[in-house]
Structure formats: structure tokens, C-alpha cells
Amino acid sequence: MSSRFMRFSAVTVALTYVALSLVVLAAFAMPLWYSWRETIEEERAHVLKANTHRLVEIFNEQGVAALSVTINAQVDAKAAEDEDLILLIDAQGKKMAGNFSTWPEVLANASGGRTYSIDINGRETRVAAMHVALPGGYRLLVANNIDKYRRLEHFFLLGLGIATGIVVLLGIVSGLLVRRALLAKVRDINRAASAIMAGDFSHRLPHDSGESELNTLAATQNRMLDQIEQLIGSVRNVSNAIAHDLRTPLAELRSRLEELSIAQPAPAPVMDEIHGAIADVDRVINIFNALLRLAEIDTGARRSGFVELDAAGVAGDVADFYLPLAESKDCELNFISSGPLTMTGDPLLLAQAIGNLIDNALKFAGEGGSVTVETSIDGDGAKLISVADNGPGIADTEKEKVFDRFYRGDASRGTPGVGLGLSLVAAVARLHGATLMLSDTHPGLRVTLRIGA
Amino acid sequence: MKLLIVEDNERVAQFLKKGLQESGHTADHAATGRDGMFFAASEPYDAIIMDRMLPGGIDGLGIIEALRKSGNKVPILILSALSGVDDRIRGLKSGGDDYLVKPFAFGELLARLDALVRRSQDARSETTLTVGDLSMDLLSHKVSRSGKPLALQPREFKLLEYLMRHADQVVTRTMLLENIWEYDFDPQTNVVDVHISKLRQKIDAGADRQLLRTIRNSGYMLTAND
Numbered sequence: 093m094s095s096r097f098m099r100f101s102a103v104t105v106a107l108t109y110v111a112l113s114l115v116v117l118a119a120f121a122m123p124l125w126y127s128w129r130e131t132i133e134e135e136r137a138h139v140l141k142a143n144t145h146r147l148v149e150i151f152n153e154q155g156v157a158a159l160s161v162t163i164n165a166q167v168d169a170k171a172a173e174d175e176d177l178i179l180l181i182d183a184q185g186k187k188m189a190g191n192f193s194t195w196p197e198v199l200a201n202a203s204g205g206r207t208y209s210i211d212i213n214g215r216e217t218r219v220a221a222m223h224v225a226l227p228g229g230y231r232l233l234v235a236n237n238i239d240k241y242r243r244l245e246h247f248f249l250l251g252l253g254i255a256t257g258i259v260v261l262l263g264i265v266s267g268l269l270v271r272r273a274l275l276a277k278v279r280d281i282n283r284a285a286s287a288i289m290a291g292d293f294s295h296r297l298p299h300d301s302g303e304s305e306l307n308t309l310a311a312t313q314n315r316m317l318d319q320i321e322q323l324i325g326s327v328r329n330v331s332n333a334i335a336h337d338l339r340t341p342l343a344e345l346r347s348r349l350e351e352l353s354i355a356q357p358a359p360a361p362v363m364d365e366i367h368g369a370i371a372d373v374d375r376v377i378n379i380f381n382a383l384l385r386l387a388e389i390d391t392g393a394r395r396s397g398f399v400e401l402d403a404a405g406v407a408g409d410v411a412d413f414y415l416p417l418a419e420s421k422d423c424e425l426n427f428i429s430s431g432p433l434t435m436t437g438d439p440l441l442l443a444q445a446i447g448n449l450i451d452n453a454l455k456f457a458g459e460g461g462s463v464t465v466e467t468s469i470d471g472d473g474a475k476l477i478s479v480a481d482n483g484p485g486i487a488d489t490e491k492e493k494v495f496d497r498f499y500r501g502d503a504s505r506g507t508p509g510v511g512l513g514l515s516l517v518a519a520v521a522r523l524h525g526a527t528l529m530l531s532d533t534h535p536g537l538r539v540t541l542r543i544g545a
Numbered sequence: 546m547k548l549l550i551v552e553d554n555e556r557v558a559q560f561l562k563k564g565l566q567e568s569g570h571t572a573d574h575a576a577t578g579r580d581g582m583f584f585a586a587s588e589p590y591d592a593i594i595m596d597r598m599l600p601g602g603i604d605g606l607g608i609i610e611a612l613r614k615s616g617n618k619v620p621i622l623i624l625s626a627l628s629g630v631d632d633r634i635r636g637l638k639s640g641g642d643d644y645l646v647k648p649f650a651f652g653e654l655l656a657r658l659d660a661l662v663r664r665s666q667d668a669r670s671e672t673t674l675t676v677g678d679l680s681m682d683l684l685s686h687k688v689s690r691s692g693k694p695l696a697l698q699p700r701e702f703k704l705l706e707y708l709m710r711h712a713d714q715v716v717t718r719t720m721l722l723e724n725i726w727e728y729d730f731d732p733q734t735n736v737v738d739v740h741i742s743k744l745r746q747k748i749d750a751g752a753d754r755q756l757l758r759t760i761r762n763s764g765y766m767l768t769a770n771d
Contacts, residue, residue, distance in 0.1 A: 332627070336598070339626035340554060343648035347560035350651050353762075354567065370762070377648055378731065381628070385730075388629055397630060412700065413726055416739040444730040451733045513733055 102274050106267020113259040121252050128248075133220070136236055140222045144234045147178075151226055156180075159232075160189035167191040175237050177219060183229025195231065207238070218242060277306050281313075286525075293321040293392065324391055331387055338380065346373050382512045389519040394438050403433040403442060403543070404467040407477050410446045411465045414454065423454055424462035433467055433475040435543055437524045445520040448513040449479040449539050456483030456537065473544070480538035491530045517541075546570040546591040546662060551581035551608065552624070553599050557647070561594060564651045577601030582608045590619055592662050594654070597625040597636065606639040613640035620661040624649065652763030656715040663714065674709040677769025679748060679756055681709055690748055700725070701744050708757065708767040717764035741765055 151159040163178050167190060179190035187193055196210035207220050221235035280298045287295040296317060299310035352358075353366045388394055411427040418425035446465070453463040464480045486494065495518040517539070521528045526543040548565055550572050552558040558574050565572045573588070575581040578601035585593055585608060597605040609621055623641040625632065636644045642664075643657050674681040678691045686702060688695045697705065704725050708716060718737040722728045745757045758766050 332629075335628065336626040339628075339647045340557075343626075344554070344556045344560075346648045346650070347557055351560055351563065354564070354651075367762070373648070374650075381646075381731075384628060394630060409726070413728075413732075414736060416743045417734060417736050420739050420742075440727075440729050443728055447728075447730075447732050454734075 102271035103267050106263050106270065109267075110260050110263030113263065114256060117252070117255060117259060125248065129245075132241060136220050136238070137222075140220060140234055140236055143176075144222045144224060144232070147232060147234065148224060148226065151230070151232070156188070156226075156228070156230060163189035175240070177221075177233070177235040177237060179233040181231050188230070190233075195233065208235075210235075274306075281306075281310060288317060293317070293324060328391055328393075331384070335380075335384055342373065342377060342380070346370065346377075349373065379512065382516065386512065386516060386519050389441065389516070389523050392523065394441060394523060397438040397440065398436050399439065401435060401437055401439045401442070403435050403437070403475055403477055404429045404431065406439050406442050407446050407465055407467050410443050410450060414447065414450045418454055418463065421454060421458075422460050423457055425450070425454070426462070426464045428464065428466040428468075430468040433469065433477075433543075435475060435524075437543075438520075441520045441523065445517045445541070446477060446479065448517050452513060453479050453481035453483070453537075453539075456485075457481040458483060470542070475543040476540055477543070478538055478540040480533050480536060482533065482536040485532055485535055485537045486530070494530070495528065546658070547589075548572040548658070549581070549584055549588070549590045549593045550574045551578075551585070551593065551599065551605065552596040553577065554596070560651070561654070564655070568655055578603035578605070578608060581605075582611060585612055585617070585619070586615070592620040592622065592658055594622050594624050594658070595641065597623060597627055597632075606636065606641075609640045620664070622654070622658055622661060624654070650717075650762065652715060652760070653717045653719060656717045656720060656764060659714045660711060660716075660720065663711070674706065674712075676709050676712045676767055677754065677756055679709070679769075681706060688748075690752060695747055697744075697747060700740075701747065704740060704744055705748070705767075708765070711767070713766065713768045713770065715760050715763045715766050720764070 180188045219235040223233040284297045297310040299307045529540045531538045578599040595605045623636045623644045626647045628646045
């Protein structure tokens with residue numbers, strides 16, 4: 093399922109679009125993020141440094157008392173906010189001035205400047221700090237509360253996250269919408285194409301007046317179909333003409349022979365020849381009729397005879413029809429059905445196809461053999477009609493060819509028939525959108541018509 | 546029977562005329578649509594054999610439609626080289642009673658004509674059919690020969706009923722296929738023959754007179770006559 097989903101172009105395009113959008117977003121956000129951080133950090137470090145430098149100078153020039161006063165003055169002025177933090181301790185670690193009480197343990201005794209997470213008046217706070225060791229064991233800490241900046245960072249990241257989410261969501265939604273629209277269109281085209289393949293050449297691919305790629309494609313296909321329909325029409329006309337032109341002389345020939353046999357009694361050998369000639373003509377007529385019927389099926393003209401039918405009932409009737417023939421050959425003919433198989437089709441053609449299969453099976457099974465006609469539904473809901481015999485079966489190399497017109501396998505040479513029986517079965521299967529399968533029954537052959545699903 | 550042949554092929558028309566005369570019927574021949582229309586409208590016939598494609602302005606189906614519109618109910622057998630399913634359907638829809646495709650066997654044509662004419666003559670419904678000492682009760686579905694009951698399968702019963710309704714007439718294999726099994730195709734093997742011989746075994750076994758006979762090159766006939 094997922095691989096099919098990925099393969100579909102609209103989804104691939106949407107995903108690619110999302111990925112590209114994310115790259116663009118990242119390309120925009122990352123330099124901004126870093127330069128922003130750097131600028132702010134630099135400025136902060138600069139201010140810290142200047143502040144520290146000023147305080148150290150006061151200490152150097154006026155001593156520790158003056159520094160304490162200065163610090164307290166500075167802190168008092170800004171007592172309300174905890175942004176600027178200053179602490180001066182003596183060598184014993186006792187607070188001398190500043191707005192928080194204890195020297196954070198994370199800071200080493202030496203001087204330095206970094207970002208730390210320290211405990212200020214009982215609250216974990218992130219600060220950028222600079223601390224120096226002054227002569228006489230005093231230590232000075234000047235820090236800047238950067239939680240405020242952290243909030244800004246959070247907002248920035250949140251905004252970035254929301255933007256990313258919107259891009260991804262839009263990509264997926266538009267991808268799915270495009271996919272749905274495309275699939276609907278493709279489904280319409282598919283349906284029309286299937287109907288056309290099944291022989292209904294009056295069908296055309298659906299398309300509206302727009303200039304989209306699919307419309308252009310559909311319009312071109314339709315023009316192609318117009319041409320095919322025209323060609324098939326002219327082929328049909330030609331075969332109708334041939335049929336008529338051949339039927340008339342054949343009718344005359346048969347008439348002459350029959351007239352001879354009825355009107356002018358002749359010696360027995362001559363009469364036998366005449367009857368033989370009539371039988372020959374009848375064979376030609378039969379082949380001719382079989383070919384015309386095949387052509388009729390192949391052009392889809394028989395679709396007009398499609399009705400709702402019960403395929404199991406049709407198969408049962410045909411088996412019943414052939415039962416006396418089987419009995420006369422000492423053959424067993426069994427019919428097994430799993431219940432009604434409702435489908436649309438031409439009952440006469442189905443009956444003829446099943447009849448041909450049973451006829452063949454009886455020939456292959458021979459005296460004392462057994463033939464089984466079975467109707468059922470397989471796991472996928474497809475309808476199965478199968479005819480199996482226990483005859484010699486056919487070689488794998490022949491299986492491809494048995495549905496060709498006029499093909500006669502080694503096993504069937506010497507039996508009556510012209511080799512059109514299975515071609516008719518194949519044509520009927522095609523007309524009904526069914527597949528034909530040959531399998532071995534060890535010994536014997538099973539031919540299965542699989543319809544639908 | 547007095548018959549009309551509307552057929553533009555001289556050869557086929559002459560063969561039909563000769564064959565029909567030899568079978569004891571009289572036949573007129575019209576070679577164009579116009580003549581066919583004129584003959585059919587002015588003379589009473591027992592049946593008409595109608596070709597479809599005709600010269601002379603009006604074709605076979607046109608004649609049939611015109612006749613039916615004027616209330617003429619004469620049985621019409623269409624005889625045509627057009628063999629498609631739609632051709633057949635169109636032919637019967639226009640008012641034809643039966644459809645036979647060329648080339649045809651004369652026996653087939655004659656048997657169908659007979660059946661058509663009889664159908665139009667006796668449309669009465671019966672409850673008992675008898676042929677010689679064979680009788681069939683259509684209500685109780687019982688069949689007996691010389692008073693001895695015969696056990697028939699439903700399909701055999703239907704087959705025998707058809708043969709009895711067409712007693713003393715030739716019934717062809719195609720007619721049986723179409724009417725008993727409603728199949729429009731010829732099975733590769735002659736299955737109908739096997740059905741008939743099975744039925745024959747049941748009704749004629751042990752009897753001194755054979756009722757169900759095979760007519761060479763045509764079909765079968767159920768008859769008590771010699």
C-alpha cells in the first residue's frame with residue numbers, strides 16, 4: 093500500500109515540494125538565527141566587559157569600600173529587575189555588595205567569562221557572567237540575566253516550527269487533493285478505456301473543454317478511437333460483403349448437389365459421392381459460420397445480447413445437455429456447483445463455450461473416462477467455471493497454442509473438428525473480460541474460465 | 546400449400562420452386578422487391594419465403610413491414626445471407642416468423658415452413674397428445690405406450706412433447722436445438738442425435754412399430770403412418 097502510495101506521481105511531487113520548502117525555510121532561518129545570536133551575545137559580552145572594567149578600575153583607584161558603594165548604588169537603581177546581577181565577596185566568601193547572596197559554585201576561583209546556569213536567590217537562572225579575582229582575595233561577579241533572550245529564542249523557534257508545520261500540512265493536503273482529482277480523472281479514463289477494450293467502440297474518454305494536459309491527452313485518444321471505430325466499421329462491412337458474396341455461391345452449390353440427389357436417382361456409388369460432396373460443402377459452411385461467429389464476437393457486436401444470468405445455471409444446463417453423449421461413451425460427467433453465480437453476459441455464447449470445453453474434455457477422456465464441470469467462487473470473489481478431464485492432458489509447450497485458430501494438438505489429430513472450438517472459447521472469454529487458465533489434473537487437463545475480480 | 550418465393554438469385558429460386566413442387570406444393574416466384582410486394586398483397590398464400598436484399602426499390606424487411614401494417618398475417622420465413630445476431634433480431638422484429646441463413650439444406654427449409662404453417666393453423670391448446678398408441682397427458686406429465694407407462698426425464702418429456710406436436714412433420718436438429726434447449730449454435734458433436742436415440746430406446750424398445758424415425762439428411766419424424 094505504502095509503496096503504491098509513494099509511486100503515485102502527485103504524492104511524490106507534493107513531498108518533493110515540501111522538502112524543498114523546508115530547505116528554503118532552513119536556508120532563511122539558520123543564518124538569521126546565528127547572526128542574531130552572535131550580535132546579541134557580542135553586545136552583551138561587550139557591555140559586561142565594560143561594566144566589569146569600570147568596577148575594577150574603581151577598586152584599583154578608590155579601594156574596596158568605594159566599589160561596594162558604587163555597586164550598591166547601581167543595584168539599588170535597578171532593584172526591580174534582575175537583569176543586571178553584581179556580587180562582590182571578600183576572601184572568606186562573604187558578600188560585601190550586590191543583589192544576590194552566594195557565590196555560585198560553578199564559577200572557579202580564577203577570572204573568566206561565559207554563560208552559566210546559576211542559582212540566584214533560590215531560582216535557577218541562565219546568565220552570561222564575567223568574574224574577576226581582585227587583589228586582597230576579593231572577587232567580583234558581573235552577570236547578565238539572559239532568560240529574557242531565551243524567551244525570544246523560544247518564540248523564534250516556535251514561529252519556525254509553526255511555519256514548518258504549515259508548509260508540510262499545505263504540501264500534504266494539496267498533494268492529496270491533486271492526487272484525488274488526478275485519480276478520479278484517471279479512473280474515468282480507465283473505465284472508458286475498459287469499455288472500449290471490451291468492444292463497445294461508441295465510448296469516448298471523458299474530457300472537458302479546458303486546456304489541461306489530461307484533456308489534451310483524452311482528446312487525442314478520442315481522435316484515435318474515432319479512427320479505430322471507422323476502421324473496424326469498414327472491416328465489418330468488408331466481412332459482411334465477403335460473407336454475402338460467399339454465401340450465395342455456396343448456397344447455389346449446395347442447391348445443385350441436393351437437386352442432383354433428389355431429382356435424378358443414380359446408381360448407389362454416384363449417390364454416395366453426391367452425399368459426400370454435400371457433407372464437404374456443409375463442412376466448409378460450418379467453418380465459415382464458425383469464423384463469422386468469431387469475428388462477430390471479436391468486434392464486440394454480441395455485447396448487445398448481454399443480460400444478467402446465472403453462470404452456474406448455464407453450465408449445469410450444458411452439462412445436462414451433454415450427459416447422454418457422455419453415457420453413450422461410458423464416460424462419467426459430473427457437475428459440481430457452489431451455488432448461483434450471477435454475472436452479466438451472453439448466455440448463448442457462454443453455453444457454447446462451456447459446451448466446446450465439455451465436448452473436448454469428452455474426446456480427451458475417451459471411453460470409460462471422467463469429466464467434471466465445476467462452478468465456484470474463489471477467494472478474491474472471482475467466478476470460476478472449470479471443465480476437467482482425466483485424459484492424457486497437453487504438454488506445457490502446447491498450452492500457449494491451443495487457443496490459436498485452426499491449431500490442433502497431437503492428441504486431437506484423427507478426431508473430428510477443425511480446431512476452432514477453443515478459439516471460440518478464448519473469444520467468448522475475452523468478450524466477458526474473463527481469463528482462461530490451463531492446468532494439469534495429473535492425469536488430464538483442466539480449463540478454467542475466471543470471470544471478474 | 547401455396548407458397549410465394551421472393552428471391553433475386555435465379556439459381557436458388559429455381560431450386561426452391563422445384564423442390565417445393567416435388568414435395569407437393571405450388572410456388573410463385575418474384576425476383577424483385579416490387580414484384581414480391583405486388584404478389585404478396587394481391588394473392589392469398591399459405592406462407593412466404595423472403596430474401597432480404599432485393600432489387601426493385603423495396604427490400605425484404607420493407608415488404609414484411611408493409612404487409613404487417615396492412616394486417617396481413619401470412620407466415621413468413623426470412624431466407625438471408627445476413628447471419629449476424631442483429632440481422633436476425635431485426636428480421637424477426639420487422640414481423641418475420643422464422644429466420645434461416647443461406648446456405649441452407651432444403652430439408653431444413655421445408656421442415657421450418659411446415660412448422661410455420663401448422664403453427665398458424667392450429668393454435669388450439671390440448672391437454673392430451675396422441676401419436677398412434679403413444680399418448681402424453683400434458684397436465685399430469687404422464688406418457689404411455691399401448692397403455693404401458695413410460696418413465697421420462699423432464700428434458701425427454703419436453704423433447705417428446707415437441708415431436709408429438711409436430712407429428713408427421715420432419716423436425717431438424719437445429720429446430721430441436723432452438724426449441725428444446727434454446728441454443729443458437731451447432732455443438733461440435735451431434736449431441737441431439739444421442740438425445741433422440743435415448744428417447745427412442747424408451748418409447749420404441751420392444752414395440753413392433755417404430756414411431757421415431759430418422760429422415761436422412763434432414764432430421765427426425767414422429768409418425769404412426771408407414
